[in-house]
Amino acid sequence: MGRAPCCDKANVKKGPWSPEEDVKLKDYIDKYGTGGNWIALPQKIGLKRCGKSCRLRWLNYLRPNIKHGGFSEEEDSIILSLYISIGSRWSIIAAQLPGRTDNDIKNYWNTKLKKKLLGRQKQMNRQDSIADSTENNISNNNNKSPQNLSNSALERLQLHMQLQNLQSPFSSFYNNPILWPKLHPLLQSTTTNQNTKLASQESFHPLGVNVDHQHNNTKLAQINNGVSSLYSENVEQSQNPAHEFQPNFGFSQDLRLDNHNMDLMNRGVSKELFQVGNEFELTNGSSWWSEEVELERKTTSSSSWGSASVLDQTTEGMVMLQDYAQMSYHSV
DNA sequence: AATTTCCTCAACCGCTCTAGG
DNA sequence: CCCTAGAGCGGTTGAGGAAAT
Known part of the structure; x- marks a missing residue:
């Protein structure tokens, strides 16, 4: 018994996105936004993709002002x-x-x-x-x-x-x-x-x-x-x-x-x-x-050495936490 | 020139979190 | 409260290209 899949894997295309798919997705989101429902989105556009895949494609590639490579x-x-x-x-x-x-x-x-x-x-x-x-x-x-x-x-x-x-x-x-x-x-x-x-x-x-x-x-x-x-x-x-x-x-x-x-x-x-x-x-x-x-x-001691946790959840648009960074490069 | 190894990065997977009923 | 669907996240994979042999 596993977790139910988020979409019908059999009828979903996987692998690299074609330019046509990119255009469909971008055009739709530009016009109507995501509608707050990624799962339903591919059906609306007629894409044979998982909603999660659409979300990822949009966020990582199609979204405006994305920079790739060339880190300063x-x-x-x-x-x-x-x-x-x-x-x-x-x-x-x-x-x-x-x-x-x-x-x-x-x-x-x-x-x-x-x-x-x-x-x-x-x-x-x-x-x-x-x-x-x-x-x-x-x-x-x-x-x-x-x-x-x-x-x-x-x-x-x-x-x-x-x-x-x-x-x-x-x-x-x-x-x-x-x-x-x-x-x-x-x-x-x-x-x-x-x-x-x-x-x-x-x-x-x-x-x-x-x-x-x-x-x-x-x-x-x-x-x-x-x-x-x-x-x-x-x-x-x-x-x-x-x-x-x-x-x-x-x-x-x-x-x-x-x-x-x-x-x-x-x-x-x-x-x-x-x-x-x-x-x-x-x-x-x-x-x-x-x-x-x-x-x-x-408590006498704390044994947890897991990865850091940062307080990050707030309401929409609020940038959270952040800091931390007692930055290494500060000179006095 | 052919083959193998290495590297990069887009995409997937599966888990947790969250909001709404 | 509890349950569920969807969103979001971090880890991992694998195709394709570059570099080395």
């Missing part, structure tokens, strides 16, 4: 930063890049950008192994990751590692993966803040390109309109009476958000998060930070 370095930066912060939430990442589709970004990441980065990481690793083979052995043994660590999370950790290595190659914490999962993120934050400050003092671009910081900061600041300020202001403020804003590298805080949201997810309340101005509020009226403290009090 700025786009690379944004993708990388958001990937590190929130993982493979392609639709959210795509929302930050006008004209780009989630599918496009996903493909670009999987086929090019990731390799570009990991290529640099291999270079770094080779240098490291010459410099310190002992430490690497320990590290390799410890790299046998917990099975509950998703690939996405691992990849993000790897990228963090790379960023940190490139910036601060001798940072023992980042070279010692065994430390990561064992520390509760809340505890981790105090440790990593030191590294964070250090790391953010130098200009850096993981792709090895020159970064126009001013430009990027402007762009990235636009992205940074939600959770990061939430986190930095609510949390850092509580820890730092002087309320000194520290641009941060994202590692610890990101993980804290992950854990927080994983906790909430596990409790089935994450859907109830809403963005209220610069802070999130639970529907019961308590701030998420107070909720976090409460959760922290109740």
Whole structure:
């Protein structure tokens, strides 16, 4: 007993779209819109296609103002930063890049950008192994990751590692993966803040390109309109009476958000998060930070290391979450 | 020139989420 | 509340082209 198919597979055409099909679909949507019902749409137009297929074709290819290929370095930066912060939430990442589709970004990441980065990481690793083979052995043994660590999370950790290595190659914490999962993120934050400050003092671009910081900061600041300020202001403020804003590298805080949201997810309340101005509020009226403290009090540790969760659902047209991205390239 | 291997990206699959009855 | 249909999303696949042998 499986799930009922969304359409009659036998009478549905699959595979690449012909130009005629494209024209039919585009003309219809241009004139009448989707009508809010993709499933019914192909029948109205006389297309032997699944509604989902029509939707995908429209969103990824036929929709106006779609850009294909030719990602700029700025786009690379944004993708990388958001990937590190929130993982493979392609639709959210795509929302930050006008004209780009989630599918496009996903493909670009999987086929090019990731390799570009990991290529640099291999270079770094080779240098490291010459410099310190002992430490690497320990590290390799410890790299046998917990099975509950998703690939996405691992990849993000790897990228963090790379960023940190490139910036601060001798940072023992980042070279010692065994430390990561064992520390509760809340505890981790105090440790990593030191590294964070250090790391953010130098200009850096993981792709090895020159970064126009001013430009990027402007762009990235636009992205940074939600959770990061939430986190930095609510949390850092509580820890730092002087309320000194520290641009941060994202590692610890990101993980804290992950854990927080994983906790909430596990409790089935994450859907109830809403963005209220610069802070999130639970529907019961308590701030998420107070909720976090409460959760922290109740739970001894959080074992979930799944991919990041970002608060993204709001009503139509509202752009959500976003941030996060305690962008890597901020210089102080 | 022929064959094999690698790479890219459009499209599909199956799952979760959401809204409406 | 519960159920269901449709929308949306992320992971995966495979056809076709490019590069290597």
